[in-house]
Amino acid sequence: xxxxxxxxxxxxxxxxxxxxxxxxxxxxxxxxxxxxxxxxxxxxxxxxxxxxxxxxxxxxxxxxxxxxxxxxxxxxxxxxxxxxxxxxxxxxxxxxxxxxxxxxxxxxxxxxxxxxxxxxxxxxxxxxxxxxxxxxxxxxxxxxxxxxxxxxxxxxxxxxxxxxxxxxxxxxxxxxxxxxxxxxxxxxxxxxxxxxxxxxxxxxxxxxxxxxxxxxxxxxxxxxxxxxxxxxxxxxxxxxxxxxxxxxxxxxxxxxxxxxxxxxxxxxxxxxxxxxxxxxxxxxxxxxxxxxxxxxxxxxxxxxxxxxxxxxxxxxxxxxxxxxxxxxxxxxxxxxxxxxxxxxxxxxxxxxxxxxxxxxxxxxxxxxxxxxxxxxxxxxxxxxxxxxxxxxxxxxxxxxxxxxxxxxxxxxxxxxxxxxxxxxxxxxxxxxxxxxxxxxxxxxxxxxxxxxxxxxxxxxxxxxxxxxxxxxxxxxxxxxxxxxxxxxxxxxxxxxxxxxxxxxxxxxxxxxxxxxxxxxxxxxxxxxxxxxxxxxxxxxxxxxxxxxxxxxxxxxxxxxxxxxxxxxxxxxxxxxxxxxxxxxxxxxxxxxxxxxxxxxxxxxxxxxxxxxxxxxxxxxxxxxxxxxxxxxxxxxxxxxxxxxxxxxxxxxxxxxxxxxxxxxxxxxxxxxxxxxxxxxxxxxxxxxxxxxxxxxxxxxxxxxxxxxxxxxxxxxxxxxxxxxxxxxxxxxxxxxxxxxxxxxxxxxxxxxxxxxxxxxxxxxxxxxxxxxxxxxxxxxxxxxxxxxxxxxxxxxxxxxxxxxxxxxxxxxxxxxxxxxxxxxxxxxxxxxxxxxxxxxxxxxxxxxxxxxxxxxxxxxxxxxxxxxxxxxxxxxxxxxxxxxxxxxxxxxxxxxxx
Numbered sequence: 001x002x003x004x005x006x007x008x009x010x011x012x013x014x015x016x017x018x019x020x021x022x023x024x025x026x027x028x029x030x031x032x033x034x035x036x037x038x039x040x041x042x043x044x045x046x047x048x049x050x051x052x053x054x055x056x057x058x059x060x061x062x063x064x065x066x067x068x069x070x071x072x073x074x075x076x077x078x079x080x081x082x083x084x085x086x087x088x089x090x091x092x093x094x095x096x097x098x099x100x101x102x103x104x105x106x107x108x109x110x111x112x113x114x115x116x117x118x119x120x121x122x123x124x125x126x127x128x129x130x131x132x133x134x135x136x137x138x139x140x141x142x143x144x145x146x147x148x149x150x151x152x153x154x155x156x157x158x159x160x161x162x163x164x165x166x167x168x169x170x171x172x173x174x175x176x177x178x179x180x181x182x183x184x185x186x187x188x189x190x191x192x193x194x195x196x197x198x199x200x201x202x203x204x205x206x207x208x209x210x211x212x213x214x215x216x217x218x219x220x221x222x223x224x225x226x227x228x229x230x231x232x233x234x235x236x237x238x239x240x241x242x243x244x245x246x247x248x249x250x251x252x253x254x255x256x257x258x259x260x261x262x263x264x265x266x267x268x269x270x271x272x273x274x275x276x277x278x279x280x281x282x283x284x285x286x287x288x289x290x291x292x293x294x295x296x297x298x299x300x301x302x303x304x305x306x307x308x309x310x311x312x313x314x315x316x317x318x319x320x321x322x323x324x325x326x327x328x329x330x331x332x333x334x335x336x337x338x339x340x341x342x343x344x345x346x347x348x349x350x351x352x353x354x355x356x357x358x359x360x361x362x363x364x365x366x367x368x369x370x371x372x373x374x375x376x377x378x379x380x381x382x383x384x385x386x387x388x389x390x391x392x393x394x395x396x397x398x399x400x401x402x403x404x405x406x407x408x409x410x411x412x413x414x415x416x417x418x419x420x421x422x423x424x425x426x427x428x429x430x431x432x433x434x435x436x437x438x439x440x441x442x443x444x445x446x447x448x449x450x451x452x453x454x455x456x457x458x459x460x461x462x463x464x465x466x467x468x469x470x471x472x473x474x475x476x477x478x479x480x481x482x483x484x485x486x487x488x489x490x491x492x493x494x495x496x497x498x499x500x501x502x503x504x505x506x507x508x509x510x511x512x513x514x515x516x517x518x519x520x521x522x523x524x525x526x527x528x529x530x531x532x533x534x535x536x537x538x539x540x541x542x543x544x545x546x547x548x549x550x551x552x553x554x555x556x557x558x559x560x561x562x563x564x565x566x567x568x569x570x571x572x573x574x575x576x577x578x579x580x581x582x583x584x585x586x587x588x589x590x591x592x593x594x595x596x597x598x599x600x601x602x603x604x605x606x607x608x609x610x611x612x613x614x615x616x617x618x619x620x621x622x623x624x625x626x627x628x629x630x631x632x633x634x635x636x637x638x639x640x641x642x643x644x645x646x647x648x649x650x651x652x653x654x655x656x657x658x659x660x661x662x663x664x665x666x667x668x669x670x671x672x673x674x675x676x677x678x679x680x681x682x683x684x685x686x687x688x689x690x691x692x693x694x695x696x697x698x699x700x701x702x703x704x705x706x707x708x709x710x711x712x713x714x715x716x717x718x719x720x721x722x723x724x725x726x727x728x729x730x731x732x733x734x735x736x737x738x739x740x741x742x743x744x745x746x747x748x749x750x751x752x753x754x755x756x757x758x759x760x761x762x763x764x765x766x767x768x769x770x771x772x773x774x775x776x777x778x779x780x781x782x783x784x785x786x787x788x789x790x791x792x793x794x795x796x797x798x799x800x801x802x803x804x805x806x807x808x809x810x811x812x813x814x815x816x817x818x819x820x821x822x823x824x825x826x827x828x829x830x831x832x833x834x835x836x837x838x839x840x841x842x843x844x845x846x847x848x849x850x851x852x853x854x855x856x857x858x859x860x861x862x863x864x865x866x867x868x869x870x871x872x873x874x875x876x877x878x879x880x881x882x883x884x885x886x887x888x889x890x891x892x893x894x895x896x897x898x
Contacts, residue, residue, distance in 0.1 A: 264296030269372030296410025317570020319352030349614025378416030492526030710747025753790025
């Protein structure tokens, strides 16, 4: 694509109207860019874009490769180009190019001249284009962005994907020569400061800088008004200022008084608007610039019991963390995507969010102001520091930008600057590090924390500082030993008892000990929660099975414990939504599945548990939305039903459940906002209808495949088994339920010989693998298996059947880099090296000879075989696994009548 055609295309897309300006223009320029992956040499004398792609912003080049079956994702440079047609009458204006975020090092060129460079992937930055523009002509804007790893730029390594690209909005901002400061770290340039706030009166000050870009002195008038949500002015002040030519001049409007203020809180997020205008002085006053800032009148503190106090009243902070990515989009979200996320969070009854682990889009902070969500906002976290001046300077610059760009938002109460920064120091091979070396690294980390603390308090003295630390059993006292926990105002604990280590009930004694040892330290549970795949369900849920059921069990326990800790200021579940983490395997590869909602924002069952606890609206929810296809064996011969526990969430007193028109009676709602019924499921469709004591109703239909004892004619019903697993797996694309495994008993089905693989020796036992299984999207089916299996039997009646067997070679044979965020069960299963060769017979017929999974398919590769077999009367189906070298394995088996 030659430059002529490019210019023609972008003249259509990028032309900007040249209306006379009386105030600033702020216009996104997201449409009609060109993109080139990788470095490219641009010849500005003979431009060609033949191998460039037309794209719109926001954009990332990792929305696909971060989720494919190739290890890693592209971390390198990419180039963007766009033609801007700039009106001739803008020559007397000031024109700024504003980026909300590009990850992580950005260089900007205009017409071949370098305009500027920015380091950091999660804060905004801005350049003045005025001296570089050709007014009344076409201008070529080119941008180089790279997300390459750099030891001097945090984050160095974290449990989320570092998407590259210009993944947030880009805008042109056009002002008069006299304007509010645009060069202050891409901030508003004007700031509000709250004075004394009470229910009777509030004092507000406004300060900032004025810029006179003309070569002559100017006399101007500053009008500062505070208006309510309907833009009715409640207080206003004017001042006159003389601006020297080509200079910056500070201004302040102090102690504006609002009588009987409407205070801002999660229940009533009343927002005022601070409107600051610059007017020229003369016969015809002309407005030169205008800024409108949000204003929420509130005060907060911690009392002597370390409770969070808002507007004089204790408030338990109840919330979740949030990452900024979605399927197919990666981190390149629209403002509407951001807004919808926080509507979801607020809908759960929450009042608090932690923006993990980086500053987020402007739309996020605006939405939190409007919804009444209190915010913990933090600079990019990292698992370790680099002991260089450049790393320290980049950290300080990022925190300075972060605070200045967000401090006008009333929703922000905490500024964070470190997350689990010593996790690598306490884990992996570093567990054997000498104490002298560990102390040196810890000391340097504390030194950096103290610098960030000093900067944060200077930039935002009216906010609390915070950092999050993790539990470690490898070193006595962990972070406390080195004094890092003494640096911030508030300490966050990322704790995963019952998942990575210990039992879920260990949470209370651990936090209680921390509180008793450090009684003056405000504490927040900044992370907690297990992973869950809505395709997995179990009647006997356990850690690391990734069932919805265990997720509910663990959150039930944690909520009850945390709500009974009056000295715990609050908590934030990890995470509101599943998010991309390219290095992870687990049930859904490349995704951290600890969200209360799925990656696509559909809900897991646990989301309604939070509603039942915290929503003001009536909640009655049968927790089977993701489990409407079930199966099982009848309880005893001839009863015709299989009883399974069904959990219901409610914030009422009692709940009655009807199943297929028959009442199971009413039960009292427990302290965990749950009711459990023992439901008799019949074969086929089952209707469950719940009603609480307030008349609120909920219903759901469940299709249940009931298998008789003993198995009778099953000519119309398949039997599929998730071999080696205590949980069922549902494949939504084929609508197949692979039931939990069992040992063989006569008259039914099950495995003979061998045992399911259970990883032991870590801090938690785990059934099966934690690896991406290649060639399938049904990883949970292949991650579990019975090793040393002798046979699998089905005592079915005479007939023609298809037998489907599923295998994977679990020995990966190559060791990947340690996954430091897997704090319990080993991320990479240690399977003994060696050949695995076996044959398979079905009812005495050899169907697979000398099967070598590693050689014929490769390690961690899904392998599926289907066979047709006629089962004679009383013979059933018996699949035998005949070892030749090593131990036979089986991951899944299904028989289907034909």
